[in-house]
Amino acid sequence: MTATVAATPVSSSMVLAIIDEARDKDYSTGVIGLRGVPDRAVIADLHHDGRVVRVRPAESALAVREVLTEHREGDWMVVITDRADDDLGAGVLAHFIWQRLRSPDPWEAVRHRFAATGIDPALTGSHQSRELASALLAATPPSGWPAAPAGVLTRSHALTSVARIHLGLDSDTADVLGVLRWTMRPASVTAVADLRGEFGNRLADETLDWIAERAGAASRPVRTLLRQGEMADLVPLGTVIQLLTAEEVLTAEERHVAGTSLVRIEPRWGGEIPPVPALRALGSASTELLTELAAEPRQGAHVERALQRAGAILSQVQGEQLSGHSDLLKQGQYARLTRLCDALAATIAPNPAPTAGRDVEAAWSLVRAHLLSRPADPLTVAFAAAVRLSRWLLIHDGVTKSELVALTRRHMDQSAWVDAAINDVHRGVEDPHQARYLGVVADAAMKRRQAEEREFATALAQATRLDGILSQAIDPTVWPLEAVLPGVVIPMARKTPLLLFVMDGMSAAVATEIVGDATARLEWLEAELPGASAGRRAAGLSVLPSLTEVSRASLLCGQLRQGQQDVERRGYEELTVKAGKIKAALFHKKGVDSTAAGSSVSADVSTAIDDRTIDLVTVVLNTIDDALDRSDPAGTTWTADAVKHLEPILARARAAGRTVVITADHGHVVERRHGTQRSYADITSGRSRTATGTVEEGEIEVSGDRVLTPDHRAVLAVDESLRYGPLKAGYHGGASAAEVVVPIAVLVPDEDSNPLGLALLPPQVPTWWLTQENAAIEPVQAPLPLGTRDLAKTSKKNKPDLGPTLFDEIASPEASAPAQKLGDAVVRSEVYRAQRRVAGRLIVKDEQVAALIDALTVAAATRLPMTIAARALSVNETRLRGALAQVQQLLNVEGYAVIGTDPHTSTVVLDERLLREQFEVR
Structure with missing residues (x-):
């Protein structure tokens, strides 16, 4: 048998x-x-x-x-x-x-495969352990399993090895965030299916259980979804759960909606509903992970896929009402933008409520906090501009401005930035509802700008009629263009090699972007004109009509001239060589464009810049003016690299140690497709015509020596929406400040490469551009008398001190601040005077300290962004750290932190209660 x-x-x-x-x-x-x-x-x-x-x-x-x-x-x-x-x-x-x-014995074989001397009972004692052992043997990789540490094969080592080799899970980062990150990879879903199909459910379930355990407090919901094959929904569902369990921010009605939505999720748990703390742990980890991944460019597709799925899940459980509380979901961004639209509309009302500005800021803060509100995103750019415009619109301008200097400065300091923001708004958004509200804000801003432009044109026409008043500088920061080379540039070039850019068609609005990019990204420092002490960028006034053939010719010839490049070359030579007695070189478009293959700067331009015996190199760049005919000047982000040749030539100038001056022959207005055309037989440009017929609304007649027409008279368009010629992307030739006022910006490579000892400018950005608070902050400055300030003819007695200091050209204000202001009370106190005596010689002035205190006291949470603090102190941002250190010497009595900085938020912080206590002021 x-x-x-x-x-x-x-x-x-x-x-x-x-x-x-x-x-x-x-x-x-x-x-x-x-x-x-x-x-x-x-x-x-x-x-x-x-x-x-x-x-x-x-x-x-x-x-x-x-x-x-x-x-x-x-x-x-x-x-x-x-x-x-x-x-x-x-x-x-x-x-x-x-x-x-x-x-x-399969376990004996497993022990051998892991080169172990023993096996932890926690591994062999599991349910269906022989099946698990057989699966471990079958799953052995070609290179073998990694040897068990210390000789004992533990459950952790065995399943860690399976997870790493077969599922691609990095055990070194296998915490809750590592697990959730792993579930977001499409390859992970396939790997789990392959593990289950090739080696059986037992090994797959044991490995997934081990992975879930790595998730800590969130392990129960993680285990359920992993076992049910819904791992791709882990992070999206966690994102929704985070929203549904955030009871502390929900209203009573919203809590009811959240509870009902959670009930609708329960079938996913297969009858074993995880406790609320476990759900919250999953929600918190999911939002943290998505926030972290959003900062990684390569993870963009994964994040977008997860958020789209989360949005779908939220809709399935009927929780859309809560989306506004989400920093992640697309629905949340939309809800917050809807709230912002309502707040923006309230600021445009005839009599806006006192809280209108604060409501906008609160809504905007929520929008910015959203993950999808990336700074460079077109949607964010458009709404950021609308918020800035609403701040500007809420500022009450009670000063009547009728003088050309004041109106020119208003345009440089405020309105040019407004124009830049209007351009950003007009780039538009896809959603019709949002677009309508953006349009309402833009229209209100343009209506106010139209009134400003009419004020400017009236003052311009009046000044132009007075012979001689615009023949030379009417203010240290406002120059007629024909006086810029003989009165500013050539005197500077006699003392240091200079590079002059003539940016054809560059408006003051475009300059806010180009100069801002040059100082921020390319790290140039902006300085004042010699002899100026206003702490502001200078301006030039174009010749009329504001056209290239009259304005650029007059600029380059140093006198009123009209003509093309041949006239400019002859006049430039006469001005620089014969009258100015300096060696100079002028390059028009052809000379700048003629670059050899592989070279970013033409050889002639490079040679001239490098040759320090050439006192003045002038380069004409036409990119902006060309855009008015063939491109989109409003839709272009005007960085330095957006202007052909500008960035490489700037780099060459830095290497050669040249000081740079950037100006233009005229500005421009933008075609926004809602203007009107008036047809005349005798137009001289899209914005100018001969002085015949009736001067209609939106126009102005100008006359005088600076009007370079045969009879020295012309009718110029003022309103942006008016044109005489065919449709283009933009126009110039009119009498608006956007066309007539051009920047005169001075750049130095660094503080050590500043041979003229020019005062570095504080940030030029207006306060409302950055924050709703402190909209009236202006740099501390001295009163500026009218009259010509010609560096070449300034007497030694009146010359500025060109030696570099920490706070160049800071003078006492024209009048003391009101006595009730805290800053004034502090600097007049006995304690402060004692601090001055102890501190010794400091460059910072009392007026600057008072201005910073006053700015901080009215700021939200007594905090100021660094840029605004630099404006309040009237210093360049590169000198802000040194300035703040001196202010702290004066205010931080006995080491108490009255004023300090928060590196996490990049803000300057004031403890107002401690300040009042230390300096015994009320």
Whole structure:
């Protein structure tokens, strides 16, 4: 009678594990007998480490003898049978290594595969442990499992190895964020399916359970979704749960909606609903992860996919009402923008509420806090501009301005920035509802700007009629263009090599971007004109009509002239060589464009800039003016690299140590497709015509020597929406400040490369551009008398001190600040005077300290952005740190932190209560 014993199925991986064990016992080949189910399905010829392994089932002793004949010297033979040892007999057993049948223990094979001396019972004692062991053997990678540390194979090491090798989970970052990051990769979903399909549910479930345990407090919902094959929904669902469990920010009605939505999610948990703390942990980790990934450019697609899915889930559970509380969801951004639109509309009302500005700021703060509100995103750019315009519109301008200087300065200091913001708004957004509100704000701003432009044009016409009043500087920061070279540039070039850019068509609005980019990104420093002490960028007034053939010719010739490039070259030579007695070079478009292949700057321009015997190099750049005909000046972001040749030439000038002056021949207005055309037979440009017929609304007649027409008279368009010629992208020739007022900006490479000792300018950006608070902050400055300030003719007595100091050209204000202001009270106190005596000689002035205190006291949370603090102190941002250090010496009595900086928010902070206490002021 044939005897059988209990046997189990034997897998190929178990066979190979037994062979490896034999090899470790110094058996290089032979026959191994295994007790197992002799299933004919296991018949195989395997290849293992260069040898053939023949696996054969044998259902009887005779069958065993028969398969033994197949053994070949040098290979392995494995016989699987369920016969008892006695049935086989000693003769058959003698052929087997170990002279007996082995009963394969999968855990023993696993131990061997992990080079372990023992196995932690936590691994072997799990449910269906033999199935898990067999799966671990089957899942052995070609390079083998990593050896168990300290000799003991733990559950953690085994499942960590499976997760790393088969699922691509980095065990070194396997905390909750690492786990959630792993679930967001599409390859992870495929890897789990492959693990389950190839090696069975047992190993897959055990590994997923181990992964879920890495999620800490969020392990229960993570485990459920992983096991149910919904791992791709982990982060999206967690994002929704974060919103639904944020009870502290929800109203009573919203809490009811959140509770109902959570009930709708319950079927996902398969009858075992995770506790609220576990759900909150998942929600918190999901939002933290998405916020972190959003900062990684390569993760953009994953983040967008997760947020889209989260939005769909929120809609499925009918929780859209809560979306405004989300910093992540697209619906949340839309809800916040809707709130901002309502707040913006309220500021345009005939009598806006006192809280209108604060409501806008609160809504805008929520929009900026949203993950999708990236600074460079077109939607964010458009709404940032609308918020800035609303701040400007809320400022009450109670000063009546009728003098040309005051109106010119208003345009440079305020209105040019308004025009830049209007351009940003007009880039538009896709959503019709949002676009309508943006349009309302832009229209209100343009209406106010139109009134300003009419004021400016009236003053311009009046000044132009007075012979001689605009023949030279009417203010240290306002110059007629024909006086700029003889009165400013050439005197500077006599003392240091200079590079002059003439940016054809550059308005003051465009200059806010170009100069801002040059100082911020390219790290140039902006300085004042010699002899000026206003702390502001200078301006030039174009010749009329504000056209290239009259304004640029007059600028380059140093006197009123009209003509093309040949006139400009002759007049430039006469002005620089004969009258100015300096060596100069002028390059028009052709000379600048003629670059060799691979070169960013033409050889002639490069040579001239490098040659320090050439006192003045003048380069004409036409990119902006060209855009008025063929491009989109309003839709262009005017960085330095957007103007052809500008950035490489600036780099060349820095290397050569040249001071740079940037100006233009005229500005421009933008075509916004809602203007009107008036047809005349005698137009001289799209914005100018001869002085015949009636002067209609939106126009003005100008006359005088600076009107370079045959009869020195012309009718010029004032309103931006008016044109005389065919439709273009933009126009010039009119009498608006946007066309007539051009910047005169001075740049130095760094503080050590400032041979003229020019005062560095504080930030030129108006306060309302950055914040609603402190909209009236202006730099501390001295009163400026009218009259010509010609550096070449300034007496030694009146020359500015060109030696570099920390606070150049800071003078006492024209009148003391009102006595009730805190800053004034502090600097007049006995304690402050004592601090002055102790501190010794400091460059910072009392007026600057008072201005900073007053700015801080009216700021939100008594905090100021660094740029605004620099404006209040009237210093360049590069000198702000030194300025603040001196202010702290005066105000931080006995080391108490009355004033300090917060590096996390880049703000200057004032402790007002401590300030009043220390200086004994109320």
